[in-house]
Amino acid sequence: MEPQFGFCANPDGARIAYTIFGQGSPLVVVPGWLTHQELFWQEPSNRRFDEKVGQQHTLVQYDRTGTGLSDRQRKDFSLDSDVRELETVIDHLKLKRLALMAWSFGGPIAIAYTARYYRRVSHLILYDTYARGAALVTEEVKASTISLVRAHWGIASRMFADMLVPDDAAYSEGFAKFLRECATADTAAKILEFSYGHDVVHLLPGIRVPTLVLHRHRDRAMPFRGGRELASLIPNARFVPLEGIDHLPTLGDSESVLRATAEFLGDPVDVVQAVKPGQPTAPDLTVAVDDPVAREARSFIAALDRVALSQYCVIGDYTRYEETVRHLLKDVRHKIAAGFDRQGHKRENHLVWAAPGSGKTYFAQQVAAGLSNYVHYQECNLAKCSREEFLSGLAQLDAESKPCLCLVDEIDAKSQEAWPYEVLLPYLDAGVDRGKQFVFVLAGSIGANLADIKEQISRRPKGADLLSRIPANNEYEIPSLKLGDRMLVVLSQFKSAGQDSGREIREVEKLGLYYIALNSRLTNARQLRELAVRAIERMPHSEDSIKYDHLFGAGDPENKAFWMQSLPATEELANRFVIIED
Secondary structure, three states: OOOEEEEEEOOOOOEEEEEEEEOOEEEEEEOOOOOOHHHHHHOHHHHHHHHHHHOOEEEEEEOOOOOOOOOOOOOOOOHHHHHHHHHHHHHHOOOOOEEEEEEHHHHHHHHHHHHHOOOOEEEEEEEOOOOEHHHOOOHHHHHHHHHHHHHOHHHHHHHHHHHHOOOOHHHHHHHHHHHHHHOOHHHHHHHHHHHHOOEOHHHHHHOOOOEEEEEEOOOOOOOHHHHHHHHHHOOOOEEEEEOOOOOOOOOOOHHHHHHHHHHHHOOOOOOOOOOOOOOOOOOOOOOOOOOHHHHHHHHHHHOOOEEEHHHHEEEOOEEOOOHHHHHHHHHHHHHHHHOOOOOOOOOEEEEEEEOOOOOHHHHHHHHHHHOOOOOEEEEEEHHHOOHHHHHHHHHHHHHOOOOEEEEEEOOOOOOOOOHHHHHHHHHHOHHHHOOOOEEEEEEEOOOOOHHHHHHHHHOOOOHHHHHHOOOOOOEEEEOOOOHHHHHHHHHHHHHHHHHHOOOOOOEEEHHHHHHHHHOOOOOOHHHHHHHHHHHHHHOOOOOOEEOHHHHOOOOOHHHHHHHHHHOOOOOOOOOOEEEEEO
């Protein structure tokens, strides 16, 4: 299959070149710095990437005016003009609702369009991009770079190629030529200059569409902290840190980009991450002291002196920091448990939307543990089950003499398959049809809220029927974990790991908590558990305090690097401790 080329005119009358490829719901890609639709398709890695996406989506890409196959004469170099051009392409193709993907300098354009036309955007995907151009480089570097592009486009193109494609000398040379074919030196410099001036931070809190932020740790063109800032300021954004150094999504471990995108859009995931055994996966922890995430973490941890874990308990070992969230989850727990108290022919089914990493599975497990004396608990992860495995798991409920609580996780998975809901529906009706005491919790994370997951489910075969089996008061949203929640998980893991080794952990150094708060590898309970176990192994037997140095093995370069880059902002956290109480 080859892409279809077309042209439309922007409000100034200039022609915009675009391509259409694939089939399915539309996915529009906002261009980065410089593009050329014809030359782009000639590169095998680009073709492979687009062929994967095109299996599920109609992929729309275009060249902004001044570049590629679009008219090369451009007068208006501004964010508004770029948003108008994106709007022109979308309107020309009569796209009523679409997913929007942007990378590099295209990010602010996609953000501004989404803020303006949020009803048309179903999903927003931001890869290796930013919200504040001023945070990308210093004014001195900006001025010298733009001057070099204008004065020596040949040298500058090779410099950018070495930065954007650092691991492949042969590809880098070809990419430098590609950049020169995309635009003149003057146009390239003007786009670079006004892109460095973009600032859309004020728009981020108003982004209400499901958003995925992807960022490679060691991208030299777009600092990792820029991606983290995006994810922290967009409500309920899903942040996926990626390993690698390549700026282009089609290079390096492109399969991880494809996989995360497919999962987010609800597509079949048939790619395998291409991470070689033994490949280092250390995170880039270069964090500016004025980074909003770093400032929040320092302020929060500095004020944290004593934590009574029982104060934040929802059920069992599941804790949440905010009081309103605790009360919400306690209500959910009571409603689930009450389903076993009421006899009669009725449905006791629940639908839960939970932000990724919110611990929805662990919450269900803790609810089940509190009912274990008289209730059988079972989990089915739809994303990991074949039809036969799913049927087998459900059939086990029929064999039980006890009432059954069943968690069907990833209820939004396998969106292209017709069988999941058809198989599940008879069990959701078992209370009415057969008098079975089955309580089902259907949980998923697609989209930004409960309304989004219900919309996705309703579009699927038997989806409307499934939703009709959920009583009106049995639908819930579990908010994402915030900084306070992560700190509770950290402290409880240290406490628990100490008890398992026969030791009492009484306090943790605040600098260690700050390191954990900024480490994107340490985002779930399993990772934190491993960290806690290792730290306790390094502690002298006579001590009961977890210190910053206990988090690292001997000679670990990450220890020194983080310590040096964090000073002097973290002096108030060193040698100060948070006391843990049960």
